[in-house]
Amino acid sequence: MNKTIIGALVGATVLAGGCGTVLREVERLSVRSSPSIGTPTATESPTGPATSATGMLPDLDALKQAARAALGAVPGSTLISIETEENGRLWEAQVVGKDGTEHQMDVESGKVVSGPTTEEEDAEDKVKHRDRVAAAKLDYAQAADKIVAAVPEGRITELNLDREQGKTVWEADVVTPDGTKHEVAVDAATGTVTRNNSART
Incomplete structure (x- = not known):
């Protein structure tokens, strides 16, 4: 997503809903454009060995x-x-x-x-x-x-x-x-x- 569109969205969001909404919108956009989201990763379990995102x-x-x-x-x-x-x-x-x-x-x-x-x-x-x-x-x-x-x-x-x-x-x-x-x-x-x-x- 190019910077002009993100800038326009952020500007419109500031006018419509204030700073808290801006932060949520920026977080949403960064998650949506992240290539690593949805990729299974290993997480450490406090009671045992690492498990994948599928469990x-x-x-x-x-x-x-x-x-x-x-x-x-x-x-x-x-x-x-x-x-x-x-x-x-x-x-x-x-x-x-x-x-x-x-x-x-x-x-x-x-x-x-x-x-x-x-x-x-x-x-x-x-x-x-x-x-x-x-x-x-x-x-x-x-x-x-x-x-x-x-x-x-x-x-x-x-x-x-x-x-x-x-x-x-x-x-x-x-x-x-x-x-x-x-x-x-x-x-x-x-x-x-x-x-x-x-x-x-």
């Missing part, structure tokens, strides 16, 4: 919050898998109890909304779960931090504790803002990134 947690914080809720639903368990569903609104999580039994649940906004349900598995599957958990020196949160450091601005959509080339690894699918999908693996014992492949989706 959703940043991606890594949302993953960790969902994981904590899943672990709380099965005391003494270890998270082995977490995957985002419904465009990040819902998380599907699997945890393993001390005996190797797998439990699955859905988490939304830091609360378990479905489950936990116990998976029907045989003794061999339970041994595999226990072995992987025992071999992992990094938990899900440490692995997620390593993965995000390897793929700056990446959003983890899936994270699993698995075996790859004889080693226990945390595998992740990561998407960057430009649409590139990364498949990242982190050695669960050492924290070393062992794989980082990418492809445009």
Whole structure:
């Protein structure tokens, strides 16, 4: 908006309503012409991590919050898998109890909304779960931090504790803002990134 029009509006407003109205009109015009209005920004919550203007947690914080809720639903368990569903609104999580039994649940906004349900598995599957958990020196949160450091601005959509080339690894699918999908693996014992492949989706 050019200065002549703003000047005319301010002058007319002064004549019509006085100085208080002028200030309100100037504020209204400056807000209307500001390019940053309407852009989501992070705000610090007094009780937790920053949230976006939509009220959703940043991606890594949302993953960790969902994981904590899943672990709380099965005391003494270890998270082995977490995957985002419904465009990040819902998380599907699997945890393993001390005996190797797998439990699955859905988490939304830091609360378990479905489950936990116990998976029907045989003794061999339970041994595999226990072995992987025992071999992992990094938990899900440490692995997620390593993965995000390897793929700056990446959003983890899936994270699993698995075996790859004889080693226990945390595998992740990561998407960057430009649409590139990364498949990242982190050695669960050492924290070393062992794989980082990418492809445009």
